[in-house]
Amino acid sequence: EIVLTQSPGTLSLSPGERATLSCRASQSVSSSYLAWYQQKPGQAPRLLIYGASSRATGIPDRFSGSGSGTDFTLTISRLEPEDFAVYYCQQYGSSPVTFGQGTKVEIK
Amino acid sequence: QVQLVESGGGLVKPGGSLRLSCAASGFTFSDYYMSWIRQAPGKGLEWVSYISSSGSTIYYADSVKGRFTISRDNAKNSLYLQMNSLRAEDTAVYYCVAGIDYWGQGTLVTVSS
Numbered sequence: 552e553i554v555l556t557q558s559p560g561t562l563s564l565s566p567g568e569r570a571t572l573s574c575r576a577s578q579s580v581s582s583s584y585l586a587w588y589q590q591k592p593g594q595a596p597r598l599l600i601y602g603a604s605s606r607a608t609g610i611p612d613r614f615s616g617s618g619s620g621t622d623f624t625l626t627i628s629r630l631e632p633e634d635f636a637v638y639y640c641q642q643y644g645s646s647p648v649t650f651g652q653g654t655k656v657e658i659k
Numbered sequence: 660q661v662q663l664v665e666s667g668g669g670l671v672k673p674g675g676s677l678r679l680s681c682a683a684s685g686f687t688f689s690d691y692y693m694s695w696i697r698q699a700p701g702k703g704l705e706w707v708s709y710i711s712s713s714g715s716t717i718y719y720a721d722s723v724k725g726r727f728t729i730s731r732d733n734a735k736n737s738l739y740l741q742m743n744s745l746r747a748e749d750t751a752v753y754y755c756v757a758g759i760d761y762w763g764q765g766t767l768v769t770v771s772s
Contacts, residue, residue: 586759588704594764595754595762595764595765596704596754596762597762598759598760598762601759601760607760639703639704641704641759643759646709646718647706647718647720647721648694648706648709649706650703650704650705651703652703653703653704
């Protein structure tokens with residue numbers, strides 16, 4: 552099983568600032584089958600990024616993903632008020648599918 | 660638009676059973692592999708089960724293997740999860756997910772005496 556470790560656990564930032572979230576895998580993620588999701592309280596997760604760097608439909612270009620192998624990054628270039636939420640990475644290239652424990656982006 | 664609507668959640672005693680359903684619309688259901696993913700209260704996301712688009716390939720998390728059964732009916736655009744021998748640690752919101760793209764709003768399963 553591939554273990555995904557996200558850091559930091561919590562990120563305290565102000566609107567307009569840049570957010571950099573990390574996701575490290577215990578072994579190489581097959582074909583960069585790495586996704587990022589955003590989840591707000593009481594809502595289902597929303598797909599942001601798939602294939603490590605491709606934005607899902609309707610996702611603003613302030614969200615970008617990068618990385619390969621075992622190290623992946625989600626960057627939010629300028630935080631908008633609606634971006635404060637919990638973010639999860641997921642690998643879907645190997646069974647079982649696994650998720651990171653999440654990074655909470657909170658308002659400073 | 661794409662809709663995934665889960666139903667069948669509720670309160671059940673330890674050892675009991677529930678059957679979750681997920682009704683899909685707005686996309687070609689038979690083209691997508693489907694999964695159940697759960698989230699315990701205040702916790703992260705946990706993959707539960709996977710079924711291929713045809714239903715021929717199925718996987719389960721070790722935590723539910725032998726107790727849960729996933730199935731689908733492509734003619735009815737529906738996904739199911741039969742949950743038996745439920746435990747307190749199965750308490751969670753259960754999401755129906757198409758591929759990695761589309762998520763339902765979830766149905767809450769509470770296992771408690």
